[in-house]
Amino acid sequence: MDVEEFRVRGKEMVDYICTYMNTLRTRRVVPSVEPGYLRTALPAEAPHHPEPWDDVMNDVEQKIMPGVTHWQHPRFHAYFPAGNGYPSILGDMLSAGIGCIGFSWAASTACTELEIIMLDWMGKAIGLPPAFLALEEGSKGGGVIQGSASECVLVSMLAARANGIKRLKHQFPNVDEGLLLSKLIAYCSKEAHSCVEKAAMICFVKLRILQPDDNGSLRGETLKEAMEEDEEAGRVPFFVATTLGTTSCCSFDNLPEIGPVVRKFPCVWLHVDAAYAGSSFLCPEHKYHLAGVEYADSFNTNPNKLMLASFDCSLLWVTNRYLLTSALVVDPLYLQHCYDHTAIDYRHWGISLSRRFRSLKLWFMLRSYGVSGLQKYVRKHCELAKYFERLVKKDDRFQVCNQVKLGLVCFRLVGGPDETPEQIDEMNKKLLTNINASGKLHMVPASVRERFVIRFCVVAQHATREDIEVAWDIISDFATELLEGPDKERDLNEERTRRNRAALAHKRSFFVRMVSDPKIYNPAINKTPPPVATSPGSPPAAAPSTPDTPSDSGSIQQPTTPKQSSWISWPLGFFFQSVDHDSNDLPLRFRHLDTMVRLKSPGASRRGSTPCASPEHRASSPSNNH
Ligand code: PLP
Numbered sequence: 172m173d174v175e176e177f178r179v180r181g182k183e184m185v186d187y188i189c190t191y192m193n194t195l196r197t198r199r200v201v202p203s204v205e206p207g208y209l210r211t212a213l214p215a216e217a218p219h220h221p222e223p224w225d226d227v228m229n230d231v232e233q234k235i236m237p238g239v240t241h242w243q244h245p246r247f248h249a250y251f252p253a254g255n256g257y258p259s260i261l262g263d264m265l266s267a268g269i270g271c272i273g274f275s276w277a278a279s280t281a282c283t284e285l286e287i288i289m290l291d292w293m294g295k296a297i298g299l300p301p302a303f304l305a306l307e308e309g310s311k312g313g314g315v316i317q318g319s320a321s322e323c324v325l326v327s328m329l330a331a332r333a334n335g336i337k338r339l340k341h342q343f344p345n346v347d348e349g350l351l352l353s354k355l356i357a358y359c360s361k362e363a364h365s366c367v368e369k370a371a372m373i374c375f376v377k378l379r380i381l382q383p384d385d386n387g388s389l390r391g392e393t394l395k396e397a398m399e400e401d402e403e404a405g406r407v408p409f410f411v412a413t414t415l416g417t418t419s420c421c422s423f424d425n426l427p428e429i430g431p432v433v434r435k436f437p438c439v440w441l442h443v444d445a446a447y448a449g450s451s452f453l454c455p456e457h458k459y460h461l462a463g464v465e466y467a468d469s470f471n472t473n474p475n476k477l478m479l480a481s482f483d484c485s486l487l488w489v490t491n492r493y494l495l496t497s498a499l500v501v502d503p504l505y506l507q508h509c510y511d512h513t514a515i516d517y518r519h520w521g522i523s524l525s526r527r528f529r530s531l532k533l534w535f536m537l538r539s540y541g542v543s544g545l546q547k548y549v550r551k552h553c554e555l556a557k558y559f560e561r562l563v564k565k566d567d568r569f570q571v572c573n574q575v576k577l578g579l580v581c582f583r584l585v586g587g588p589d590e591t592p593e594q595i596d597e598m599n600k601k602l603l604t605n606i607n608a609s610g611k612l613h614m615v616p617a618s619v620r621e622r623f624v625i626r627f628c629v630v631a632q633h634a635t636r637e638d639i640e641v642a643w644d645i646i647s648d649f650a651t652e653l654l655e656g657p658d659k660e661r662d663l664n665e666e667r668t669r670r671n672r673a674a675l676a677h678k679r680s681f682f683v684r685m686v687s688d689p690k691i692y693n694p695a696i697n698k699t700p701p702p703v704a705t706s707p708g709s710p711p712a713a714a715p716s717t718p719d720t721p722s723d724s725g726s727i728q729q730p731t732t733p734k735q736s737s738w739i740s741w742p743l744g745f746f747f748q749s750v751d752h753d754s755n756d757l758p759l760r761f762r763h764l765d766t767m768v769r770l771k772s773p774g775a776s777r778r779g780s781t782p783c784a785s786p787e788h789r790a791s792s793p794s795n796n797h
Contacts (some may be wrong), residue, residue, distance in 0.1 A: 262532025290314025416448025430466025
């Protein structure tokens with residue numbers, strides 16, 4: 172394809188996208204295909220000879236589109252929104268066209284400098300404290316665009332891990348880093364996104380998963396008890412991941428309680444994951460959720476969720492960029508340049524070296540919509556969710572199961588007085604399966620207070636009240652069909668087809684299940700600590716939750732089996748399934764070492780008498796490691 176053909180085909184592509192957007196309503200929301208459908212439709216080998224562009228685009232429509240889940244469809248209500256504002260698509264187009272790789276200031280100056288400025292613009296717009304901004308006088312902070320929220324969490328944990336090991340090495344200079352690493356422990360709520368657990372696996376550290384209160388909020392007291400227990404048992408707290416706007420039910424961890432707890436422990440890094448909710452803080456009325464963010468060391472949000480930016484656009488801010496870059500810096504000669512002492516080189520801020528010009532789309536979005544335009548969009552999104560909530564509440568067959576603060580409503584069928592919680596879960600699963608199988612509407616489930624709920628998220632950019640009403644009518648009709656039994660007149664063939672479809676959708680509904688409860692998606696790596704710590708070094712007892720705020724969300728019947736309060740996921744735990752539950756017993760061959768060098772130095776006070784980088788005492792690192 173030469174430049175003149177590109178000129179023509181590029182315009183055709185924009186036309187194709189516009190038509191796609193305008194005719195989305197005529198398509199099924201989710202595909203009706205079996206796994207491997209595309210393998211039978213495409214040749215087994217790449218073509219040896221060039222093919223005409225028209226043939227390629229024909230195959231897009233004939234072969235690809237039937238397998239696409241249409242995230243921009245007005246009946247798509249799963250997950251969280253996937254932004255695709257037009258200025259953002261144009262930004263990505265230009266980024267691809269310029270085709271620069273901005274790993275350092277020298278490799279593409281505008282790419283680096285626009286990113287620094289955009290992160291400051293965004294940080295100010297959502298209300299982050301000045302310590303997170305790169306261009307504030309005297310600030311050591313700054314922001315970076317990562318590929319995903321998962322990467323933001325991972326690099327924050329990597330920085331915290333390096334910081335934790337550095338501190339321990341100072342305290343125990345003769346102890347091997349591997350052993351020091353085995354003592355580190357991170358924390359998050361059960362409602363945290365699974366990416367926290369994945370980060371812990373990659374960092375090879377233990378993660379203690381804590382029970383939130385009845386509103387899905389991790390409380391300070393729960394965290395404090397767990398951290399103290401762990402310290403008592405010789406483990407070393409180093410990282411706390413909190414969430415503002417959880418994936419399952421959009422709950423908010425209690426940062427004003429958690430922040431002061433974290434500050435009491437030396438060198439513990441506090442991260443705030445606001446992947447979805449962060450963009451709502453553009454609106455003054457949602458900024459109260461940020462209370463306590465001044466305690467945080469890092470903060471991430473995805474404008475590609477609620478701010479209409481297209482994937483990928485995950486923003487990460489830190490208050491001390493030197494702690495981040497000193498954990499990630501490698502500096503071969505061929506990447507050095509004469510300004511690397513004064514400029515920011517984003518290659519030290521993440522995993523990959525190469526990076527796209529992603530700040531263009533953020534710039535285009537902020538300029539085309541203005542902050543006021545984006546606020547308007549967020550407000551509409553939240554108002555439509557409230558409208559859906561009212562529709563659910565009007566129907567006494569249903570209950571709303573979360574506090575609806577932004578665009579997510581969790582709901583379920585209440586069930587009858589004679590039905591067990593398990594039967595009610597089954598009924599709700601069936602309802603969701605039937606709806607998804609119909610292709611008329613798409614939602615995914617979550618687990619809220621151990622019960623199966625259906626998540627309804629407002630997603631489409633131009634959604635209206637009418638769209639919400641159509642969605643509700645579909646849900647309500649399926650509920651009626653389910654509750655009033657199958658049509659007795661239906662012939663056998665029809666029933667068989669329905670069952671086949673339901674089986675496929677059932678599989679699919681498990682496939683797309685949200686990952687709010689680690690027990691659900693990876694039971695192999697979760698273990699319950701024994702209830703009582705019997706000897707020094709044995710794992711902590713379960714920490715009680717502190718539901719001292721009355722729940723104003725829907726009352727879901729509690730499970731009959733005792734609730735698990737907290738559990739520890741440890742790296743590669745699944746390799747040791749046959750070994751008993753005590754995580755300290757796992758590396759049996761190291762146990763004698765462990766006894767020799769228990770990392771509870773009797774004289775060391777909890778307040779961090781060591782030269783560590785606690786928020787109050789952080790030493791600045793060499794200035795050439797931006
Ligand atoms: N954190 C939260 C709160 C999320 O809701 C999600 C995804 O929905 C993630 C992290 C993971 O985001 P990403 O896909 O950008 O890694």
